[in-house]
Amino acid sequence: MHNLLIKVRENEYKALLDRDKTAEDVKKLRPWLLLIRDITDYGTNLIPRCIGSSDRKLEDAVLVAALLRQVVAMLDGVEVLLSGGAVYAANLQMRALFEASVYVDWMLAGDLEKKAQYYYVHNLRRLRMWARRAQPGSTEWEEFSSAVKDFGIKIEDHVKESAKGTLQEIDRVLSQPKFAAVNDDFEACRKRRGREPAWYVPLGITSIGAMSRAVGRYSLYAMLYSGASDVMHTSNYGHHFQIGTGRLTLQPIRSLEKFETVLRFSNSLAIHTFQRILEKYRPEERAAFARKYAENWRHEFLNFPKIEYRPTHTEI
Numbered sequence: 001m002h003n004l005l006i007k008v009r010e011n012e013y014k015a016l017l018d019r020d021k022t023a024e025d026v027k028k029l030r031p032w033l034l035l036i037r038d039i040t041d042y043g044t045n046l047i048p049r050c051i052g053s054s055d056r057k058l059e060d061a062v063l064v065a066a067l068l069r070q071v072v073a074m075l076d077g078v079e080v081l082l083s084g085g086a087v088y089a090a091n092l093q094m095r096a097l098f099e100a101s102v103y104v105d106w107m108l109a110g111d112l113e114k115k116a117q118y119y120y121v122h123n124l125r126r127l128r129m130w131a132r133r134a135q136p137g138s139t140e141w142e143e144f145s146s147a148v149k150d151f152g153i154k155i156e157d158h159v160k161e162s163a164k165g166t167l168q169e170i171d172r173v174l175s176q177p178k179f180a181a182v183n184d185d186f187e188a189c190r191k192r193r194g195r196e197p198a199w200y201v202p203l204g205i206t207s208i209g210a211m212s213r214a215v216g217r218y219s220l221y222a223m224l225y226s227g228a229s230d231v232m233h234t235s236n237y238g239h240h241f242q243i244g245t246g247r248l249t250l251q252p253i254r255s256l257e258k259f260e261t262v263l264r265f266s267n268s269l270a271i272h273t274f275q276r277i278l279e280k281y282r283p284e285e286r287a288a289f290a291r292k293y294a295e296n297w298r299h300e301f302l303n304f305p306k307i308e309y310r311p312t313h314t315e316i
Contacts, residue, residue: 015314017253022085025256028305029082032263035300036079039267042292043072046274050281059116063107064277066119070100071273078266085254088231088239090262095228097266098220099208101273105215106205108276115203121174121182122199128170129196134163224265250314260304267301 012019026033047068054060074097081090107115132140134155148155174183185202193201205211212221230236242249271293278286293301 015252016250019085019254022254022256026083026085029256029259031300032304033079033083035297036075036082036263036267038296039270040072040075040079043068043075043270043274046277047072050277053281057113057116058120059107059112060281062116062119063104063112063280067100067104067107068273068277071097071104071270074100075266075270078262082259082263085256087256087259087262088253090266091228091231094262094266094269095225095232097269098224098228101269102208102212102215102217102221104273104276105217106200106211108280109215115200117179117182118185118203119199121179121186124170124174124179125183125186125196128167128174131163131167131170134160135167136160220265220269252314264301264304267297271297 014021047064050064050068051060054064074093077093078090078097081087081093129140132138133144135141136145173179182202186197189197189202200211205214208225209218209221212218212225231239234240240251242251274289275286278289
């Protein structure tokens, strides 16, 4: 009987999501999408060059293979979303890009080796928590097993055995003197706060806002991060609807409003981080990077068109 059913796909409600109209609007902005793509492509080539120029220590892996890669990955995500007219959603990638960029600045401000160790140990502790969740009898197992059962998931024996091996290896690494003291610091902080802290908290930084202030970028934090956090946490109803007398006005899901803002700040954040990484690993390339900006990027960067964009709102 099931095979006789006619499967009809949904069509979008165009008053809320008009992909065709948005695609036509986006075509007008192709030069600026090519700009962000070219900056992203530069970043993808910068990563292996800097790894090759580094001492390949833990701090180099954290700075380049994790944080610089995150900046490039988020810039790529911004480009993908802007290309589809999903400007509102691109705020999330811009927020993550800003956070990684601030991490880079803070790490390079001093005590790089120590900060990288705290970043690394924090990750090991998180992996250890998940490994313990697959170990029957552990506190983590007891807390997590009910959630697994609710979803009808059974943790197979081979998963438990693999997690056991992972747990042993993590404990071996954390027992090394240079990491043991860091792990003890995290544990003491966890007990004081009643939860696992962010990787930077035991080092005296309580939030991204505090870190931004410490590296002289609080103005950007105030302008970008809190607004993008409204998108992350759905804490601003104005992004979604407006209330009038006897009516509700819905905002379109895709819109080019604030396209320029997201594009400019995302590009600026990436370029800033590329400059900081070049100073650390390839200072001889700084002049060439400045020329590249002047010759390849500056014109589009400074000459975004003045577009009056009036999105269609839906009243209900």
